[in-house]
Amino acid sequence: MKKVVIIGSGIAGATVALYLEGQADVTIICKGKQEESNSMLAQGGVAAVMPAKSLKKGQELDNEASHVADTLSAGVFHNQKKAVEKMVHEGPRVIQDLIDLGMVFDQTLDGQLDMGLEGAHSHKRILHAGGDQTGHQLTCFVHGQLSAVKWMPNTFALDFVVEEGKVRGVSYLDADNQRQTILADDVVLASGGIGHLFQDTSNDKTITGDGIAMALRAGCDLSDMEFLQFHPSLLDGGEKVHSILISEAVRGAGAILVDENDCPIMVGRSSKLDLAPRDVVSRVVNEQIQAGHHIYLDISRVTNFSQQFPSIASYLKQNNIDFEISQRIPIKPGMHFLMGGVKTDASGHTKLGNLYAVGEVAFTGVHGANRLASNSLLEGLSFARSVADAILLDKENSSPNEQMQQVSQSSTQMHLPNRADLVKRTSDALGIIRKPKSIRQFQDWLSTFDYHTIDQTCTNRHQIETANLCLVAETIANATLARTKSLGAHYLLPEE
Structure with missing residues (x-):
């Protein structure tokens, strides 16, 4: 066997x-x-x-x-x-x-x-x-x-x-x-x-x-x-609340995306409105947030929300997110799928x-x-x-x-960035909207570290994870610059 x-x-x-x-x-x-x-x-x-x-x-x-x-x-x-x-x-x-x-x-x-x-x-x-x-x-x-x-x-x-x-x-x-x-x-x-x-x-x-x-x-x-797929609707509950996914099925059941003034944000942006492909919706949500708006899922049209989406409703209640009276859930886009x-x-x-x-x-x-x-x-x-x-x-x-x-076993000590700094720089350079200049600056910064092989004496999981993340980030940055035209979830602005 x-x-x-x-x-x-x-x-x-x-x-x-x-x-x-x-x-x-x-x-x-x-x-x-x-x-x-x-x-x-x-x-x-x-x-x-x-x-x-x-x-x-x-x-x-x-x-x-x-x-x-x-x-x-x-x-x-x-x-x-x-x-x-x-x-x-x-x-x-x-x-x-x-x-x-x-x-x-x-x-x-x-x-x-x-x-x-x-x-x-x-x-x-x-x-x-x-x-x-x-x-x-x-x-x-x-x-x-x-x-x-x-x-x-x-x-x-x-x-x-x-x-x-x-x-x-x-x-x-x-x-x-x-x-x-x-x-x-x-x-x-x-x-x-x-x-x-x-x-x-x-x-x-x-x-x-x-x-x-x-x-x-x-x-x-x-x-x-x-x-990289950025999902348009992660819960935006503040720094102390973990950003769970608010399922696409909520929009499938009738919810729509609105700003703080209850204005629908997908009107005129796609013939499929709130059920457009995720890359389209994520860019619109990101654009609105960058312009200073707060974005919500208006669930007033969803019948029996708590019964249809019990785990989401339970999580919202646990974290004191008002949705039953306001009929709105605060959202933001986030990394979802490779x-x-x-x-x-x-x-x-x-x-x-x-x-x-x-x-x-x-x-x-x-x-x-x-x-x-x-x-x-x-x-x-x-x-x-x-x-x-x-x-x-x-x-x-x-x-x-x-x-x-x-x-890839090596006795050479790894030289790694601070994890939080790596994650922030990656989010800025390789997120929903990408700029060639920012990506090249990110590549230059990454090149100052040593992460391509894992030190055979290292048993620190956090350090090994960080080395892995650096290697993946480098690969994504290279692929992003190699594809010079936007396509789907890859949205690259022209050279400045």
């Missing part, structure tokens, strides 16, 4: 493990707790064209071609169409597998799937679970199916163990911050994105671009790193043998220049099954050599 190590406990990594259950010896490395991942925070749902028999009577019939078209349109046709078609076609099959195992999505009174609408979708095709708790319920359900998996919580993956172009294992800091190595026949990178490279983010606290940095140090190819990542084929293979990537850390080409709402969980689910299939099809057992070396 093959030994497989999965880095990341979100929906992508967990679903790979689910399809390997009983057919491989699987270990899942979790940087924090098992339940700490972006997938657990996903509110909006899963976009999927489900069979007509699953839908309530009278609902307008959807089709795969429409979902593909919406995905391509949101991605400004920078997507890889075949990858999009694969995701849209295979995703519902994985969802049905989960339903057959007992996963319960929200239903109508007559027991049919209750599909919702979100920005830039032409049809109601969003499955929810627990209202705005879809990611949490879905990920917990998959975790609950993994009876044979070995979990390694509070384990910080550092680098891959590589021999002759093939990954043979992973070096890591264990829960006691001791350096260790685990060998494997196959390694699946499912570590998520880069959210905490920015001041405002919807991401889990563990998301600091570690998987991207590991892949870079190992020599993997990356693609589309300039395309469209680029580690380049893979349709089965998750990377440039390095025995290394797969899946989920947000991977570049499959499905999102293009801007991700369509609720396609992230779908991507994780559909490509996870493909990765598991590829691992099982490859019968090779690699028999790792215990003397193999780890990637």
Whole structure:
């Protein structure tokens, strides 16, 4: 039986493990707790064209071609169409597998799937679970199916163990911050994105671009790193309140974006108004805030808000954010999702043998220049099954050599910036609106530090995270200047 190590406990990594259950010896490395991942925070749902028999009577019939078209349109046709078609076609099959195992999505009174609408979708095709708790319920359900998996919580993956172009294992800091190595026949990178490279983010606290940095140090190819999605509606509750996501589904249910004078801000900015693609809405919100306005979600048109969005309502109440009387929620944009990542084929293979990537850390080409709402969980689910299939099809057992070396180990002391300074400078240079001069100044500043290899004596997690963030920031800055024309979420102003 093959030994497989999965880095990341979100929906992508967990679903790979689910399809390997009983057919491989699987270990899942979790940087924090098992339940700490972006997938657990996903509110909006899963976009999927489900069979007509699953839908309530009278609902307008959807089709795969429409979902593909919406995905391509949101991605400004920078997507890889075949990858999009694969995701849209295979995703519902994985969802049905989960339903057959007992996963319960929200239903109508007559027991049919209750599909919702979100920005830039032409049809109601969003499955929810627990209202705005879809990611949490879905990920917990998959975790609950993994009876044979070995979990390694509070384990910080550092680098891959590589021999002759093939990954043979992973070096890591264990829960006691001791350096260790685990060998494997196959390694699946499912570590998520880069959210905490920015001041405002919807991401889990563990998301600091570690998987991207590991892949870079190992020599993997990356693609589309300039395309970062800033979600238009993070809670703006002040410095002491964590900025949770206010789901796109809230606007799908009727909420609109307004300023402090209750003037709608999307009128005249897009024919789709408040349900325009996220890059469009984020730029408008950012523009209004820069002009001195305060922006809110007007929820007065949302029926039974607290019942539809129980976790959001609960969080607002806990933090004394008035929304029941005012019918407004203060919002701001923030870093949400990385469209680029580690380049893979349709089965998750990377440039390095025995290394797969899946989920947000991977570049499959499905999102293009801007991700369509609720396609992230779908991507994780559909490509996870493909990765598991590829691992099982490859019968090779690699028999790792215990003397193999780890990637990028160095005895040289790292020279790192202050984390807060790095995050602020990155946010200013590589945020929603980008200026070539500011990016070059940021590159010059970064070049004064040493972060390309991890000091083999370092066991300080904060320092290693900072080194990883620097490497990711450098990569994004380079990609941003290389694409000289704006496209989708990459909005570059002309040279001054």
